[in-house]
Amino acid sequence: MEVSVTVVSVSRPETTAAVTRGAARLLAALGYAPLTEVTLPNGRRADLMALGRKGEILIVEVKSSVEDFRTDAKWGEYRPYCDAFAFAVAPEFPREILPEEPGLIVADGFGGAVLREAPVVPLAGARRKALTIAFGRLAAMRAGGAEATTLE
Amino acid sequence: MEVSVTVVSVSRPETTAAVTRGAARLLAALGYAPLTEVTLPNGRRADLMALGRKGEILIVEVKSSVEDFRTDAKWGEYRPYCDAFAFAVAPEFPREILPEEPGLIVADGFGGAVLREAPVVPLAGARRKALTIAFGRLAAMRAGGAEATTLE
Numbered sequence: 460m461e462v463s464v465t466v467v468s469v470s471r472p473e474t475t476a477a478v479t480r481g482a483a484r485l486l487a488a489l490g491y492a493p494l495t496e497v498t499l500p501n502g503r504r505a506d507l508m509a510l511g512r513k514g515e516i517l518i519v520e521v522k523s524s525v526e527d528f529r530t531d532a533k534w535g536e537y538r539p540y541c542d543a544f545a546f547a548v549a550p551e552f553p554r555e556i557l558p559e560e561p562g563l564i565v566a567d568g569f570g571g572a573v574l575r576e577a578p579v580v581p582l583a584g585a586r587r588k589a590l591t592i593a594f595g596r597l598a599a600m601r602a603g604g605a606e607a608t609t610l611e
Numbered sequence: 612m613e614v615s616v617t618v619v620s621v622s623r624p625e626t627t628a629a630v631t632r633g634a635a636r637l638l639a640a641l642g643y644a645p646l647t648e649v650t651l652p653n654g655r656r657a658d659l660m661a662l663g664r665k666g667e668i669l670i671v672e673v674k675s676s677v678e679d680f681r682t683d684a685k686w687g688e689y690r691p692y693c694d695a696f697a698f699a700v701a702p703e704f705p706r707e708i709l710p711e712e713p714g715l716i717v718a719d720g721f722g723g724a725v726l727r728e729a730p731v732v733p734l735a736g737a738r739r740k741a742l743t744i745a746f747g748r749l750a751a752m753r754a755g756g757a758e759a760t761t762l763e
Contacts, residue, residue: 483755492748493755510751514744588740592666595747596644599662601754603635603645 474523474549479506481566482519482547485573491517494598498609499540503533508541508610510594516541516582519564522548525556534561540590540610543577626675626701631658633718634671634699637725643669646750650761651692655685660693660762662746668693668734671716674700677708686713692742692762695729 479495486493491509498504507519518541522528537544545562548554554574557563562577582590593610600607631647638645643661650656659671670693674680689696697714700706706726709715714729734742745762752759 487752487755487757492751494751495755510744510747512744512748514740588666591743591747592662592664595662595743595750596664598747598750598754599644599646600639602750603639603647605639 471523471527475506475521475527477568478521478523478547478549478566478571480568481571482521482564483507484569485564485566485571486517486519488570489573491515492598493519494594494601496608497594497597499537500610501536501539503536504608505537505540507547508594510591514587514591515543515579516587516590516594517543517545517577519545519547519562522546522552522557525553528556534558538580539586540582542581542587543579545573545575545577547571623675623679627658627673627679629720630673630675630699630701630718630723632720633723634673634716635659636721637716637718637723638669638671640722641725643667644750645671646746646753648760649746649749651689652762653688653691655688656760657689657692659699660746662743666739666743667695667731668739668742668746669695669697669729671697671699674698674704674709677705680708686710690732691738692734694733694739695731697725697727697729699723 483493486509491511493507493509497508505518506521509517518537545564547564547566550565563575564571565574597607635645638661643663645659645661649660657670658673661669670689697716699716699718702717715727716723717726749759
């Protein structure tokens with residue numbers, strides 16, 4: 460009798476896609492309208508940027524692996540463009556290596572949970588207004604089928 | 612010899628779709644980010660709502676026929692939700708029956724032209740802020756694949 464064993468290795472891009480999808484569903488369930496892969500005015504790309512009912516701007520950065528976190532730990536560069544910032548990781552990610560200041564979401568491809576609320580540091584009025592307009596314009600262009608990525 | 616003649620009758624929904632598409636392309640070329648079929652807080656549906664670079668909110672209402680205009684001439688009901696309002700019609704539409712106050716766009720399925728600029732009556736700050744947030748949220752939900760229609 461032969462036994463066939465298939466080892467499924469989940470690649471980093473697949474993990475990123477699954478965690479992004481699950482975190483986006485969680486944000487929608489929490490009342491936010493999320494947009495994926497938004498390039499900020501400083502050139503950094505946010506995996507998720509979301510707009511709340513009262514205009515709160517949230518950025519969520521997905522970390523697919525320890526290596527991904529270690530090679531790109533500049534999360535402070537997202538802070539000037541949001542009221543609150545959180546990491547989102549897969550359930551198997553070693554959460555103890557993440558900094559304690561940001562929020563923390565654990566997600567798989569189907570949904571997620573907030574393990575730590577993202578602390579709120581409100582944007583200044585002019586920056587918030589500019590970001591809200593840019594977010595709406597980028598989202599509308601994407602809804603219309605354009606492959607727009609940059610807040611501008 | 613037989614001659615086959617095909618008469619193509621363009622239906623009203625087809626005219627509406629073509630003019631909407633052409634007007635949306637024109638708005639994008641003018642620097643606006645347009646969203647189609649947006650239900651306003653008063654229940655009326657705007658064929659196009661667009662956000663400009665400085666946050667200007669424009670509503671464009673497509674009229675496919677004289678009958679369409681005559682049975683639904685309540686364009687004043689769009690004004691509380693935009694800085695500027697315009698009609699968009701096909702080239703063959705009898706433009707003389709339209710009121711002279713709003714802007715006027717003539718469009719076909721491929722593009723369009725502004726025949727009369729839409730006069731600007733700026734929204735009050737709080738209304739503008741609420742509409743901008745709602746526009747961005749609706750657009751992001753649509754970009755994410757949801758069939759959202761209502762500004763809220």
